[in-house]
Amino acid sequence: MRRDFPRKVKAQAILRANGCCEACSAKLKVGEAEVDHILPDALGGDPVLSNARVLCRVCHRAKSSDDIGRIRKADRQRDKHTAASAKPSRIRSRGFEKPPAQRRASSPLAKKLPPRRMG
Numbered sequence: 118m119r120r121d122f123p124r125k126v127k128a129q130a131i132l133r134a135n136g137c138c139e140a141c142s143a144k145l146k147v148g149e150a151e152v153d154h155i156l157p158d159a160l161g162g163d164p165v166l167s168n169a170r171v172l173c174r175v176c177h178r179a180k181s182s183d184d185i186g187r188i189r190k191a192d193r194q195r196d197k198h199t200a201a202s203a204k205p206s207r208i209r210s211r212g213f214e215k216p217p218a219q220r221r222a223s224s225p226l227a228k229k230l231p232p233r234r235m236g
């Protein structure tokens with residue numbers, strides 16, 4: 118469940134930011150300010166002023182994609198943890214089977230490019 122900032126907190130945050138992006142200091146037009154969770158709500162951040170940051174759209178987009186990475190990582194860690202405690206034997210299946218090591222001339226890793234001449 119997403120807990121967005123109450124309107125009052127948003128207003129306070131925008132007031133605090135003085136109409137500027139708090140990340141890159143870009144001047145924001147009316148309606149352009151986006152109030153961001155410093156700690157994403159998915160990671161336990163509360164919708165309070167101390168967790169609010171006013172961002173322009175560019176910064177908000179950059180921050181949000183960064184958040185997604187952090188949230189996914191937290192999910193992975195949690196899954197790992199719960200899987201380890203709840204189902205101890207399930208993960209111990211075959212896993213990744215590695216093919217026997219063989220030298221293939223066509224392998225991109227084995228092939229070294231000749232040094233490129235500059236100029």
Ligand SMILES: [Zn+2]
Pocket residue numbers: 138139140141142143172173174175176177
């Ligand atoms: Zn910005």
